[in-house]
Amino acid sequence: MIRSSRAGAGPRLSLAVSMALAGALLAGPGAGAAGAETCTGKLGDARDFDPLVVPDRARCTIGPKASVTVDGRVNVGANAVLWVERGDDSDRGTLRARGDMFLDDGSSFLDGGNVTLRGSMLGRPDKVAVLDDAFIGGRVSLAGVAKSVEFEDVSIDGDFEIGSGRGATLLTKVQVDGHLSVHDKRMGSIGVIDSTMDRLTIRDNVVNSIRIRDNIIARDFTCLMNQGDSFASRNVVAGNSRTESC
Numbered sequence: 001m002i003r004s005s006r007a008g009a010g011p012r013l014s015l016a017v018s019m020a021l022a023g024a025l026l027a028g029p030g031a032g033a034a035g036a037e038t039c040t041g042k043l044g045d046a047r048d049f050d051p052l053v054v055p056d057r058a059r060c061t062i063g064p065k066a067s068v069t070v071d072g073r074v075n076v077g078a079n080a081v082l083w084v085e086r087g088d089d090s091d092r093g094t095l096r097a098r099g100d101m102f103l104d105d106g107s108s109f110l111d112g113g114n115v116t117l118r119g120s121m122l123g124r125p126d127k128v129a130v131l132d133d134a135f136i137g138g139r140v141s142l143a144g145v146a147k148s149v150e151f152e153d154v155s156i157d158g159d160f161e162i163g164s165g166r167g168a169t170l171l172t173k174v175q176v177d178g179h180l181s182v183h184d185k186r187m188g189s190i191g192v193i194d195s196t197m198d199r200l201t202i203r204d205n206v207v208n209s210i211r212i213r214d215n216i217i218a219r220d221f222t223c224l225m226n227q228g229d230s231f232a233s234r235n236v237v238a239g240n241s242r243t244e245s246c
Contacts, residue, residue, distance in 0.1 A: 039082075043068060043093075051099065054080040054107075062113065064091035073099035073119065079106040079126075084113035086132075100138065103128070106146070120158065127167075130154050139178070145169075148188075160197075171195055202226060202246060210246065 037049045039060035051072035054060040057079045062068050064087030074097050076082045084093040093113035103109055103123030111130045120138030121128075127147040130136075131154075139158035142149060145165035152172045159178035162169055167188040171180070176197035182190055185205040192200065196216045202223040210230035212223065221237045223230070223246030233243045 051075060052097070053077070054082050056080055056104070059083070061085060062093035062095055063087075064093050064113070067094040068096070070095070070097035070099065073097070074101040074117075076101070076103050076107040076109060076123075076125075078104040080104070081108045081110070083108075083110040084115055086112035103142070105144075212246065 037051070038053045038055055040055060040058040042061040042063055043066040044063045045065070046067045049068065049070045051074065052068070052070045053075045054077055056077035058077065059081040060083070062084045064085045074082070084095050086092050095113065096116045098118045100119035101109070101117055101121045103121070103125035105124050107123065107125045108127040109125060109130070110127070111134060112132065115130065115134040117135070118137040121136055121140045121142070123142065124144045125142060126145070128142060128145065129148070129150045131150065131152045134154045136154065136156045136158070140156055140160045142161070143163045143165065145162065145167065148167040149162055149169045151174050155175045157177045160174070160176045160180045162182045162185070164184045164186070166186055169182055169185065169188065170191045172191070172193045172195065174195040176195070178197070179199040179201065180192070180197040181201040181203070183201065183203045183205065185207055187207060189208050190202065190205060190210045192212045192215060194214045198218045199220045200212070200215065200217050200222070202210060202212060204225045206227045208228050210226060210228060212232040213234050215235045217235060217237045219238055221235065221242065223232055226246060230246050232246045235242050
């Protein structure tokens, strides 16, 4: 982080600091820190990064035979795409990261491979699809998603929040070791199916439909202040079966 200069440092120092700050703002989150390694094409073998940066408007593909290890964070820049591919056979691209994943405005993260993220997943992406036996070791917080969020067969060792945004939200066979909440969405649909979590909150959404079914909720289920065709069925909450309108 760039801090302002001390009072009385003189006009030359103030100008230098201002120019450095302007440069950092123009670079944006997708530009990454000095020395960061960027990906702007397709990876086809074993690679190590620290950190991994997909620059603004770029596309990085981890091919079905590639194995990528990131010692630090993963930054996906504005309107950029990070795609972990699955091959025609059993080949699956692999991404293992020890830090957080930051998804900038309009970005996309598409996973059909094998993903292990030890940190959190945070940002305001355009689209996120995390499918098939993925693990996220921190919290997931996605806001203002423009198109869709899909998680299937994913384990999340923290809270999972989807706030605002449009399009479809579909969470299937997701294990959340914390509070799962979907709130303030406009348009689209919400589905939470065959999943487990500590608490579940579906609140203040104006969408076409809400389907909450076949979930195991350890402590508490709140579904209120929503507009649209909504129904919650065959859920087990604190050991009790519940079917209700929400």
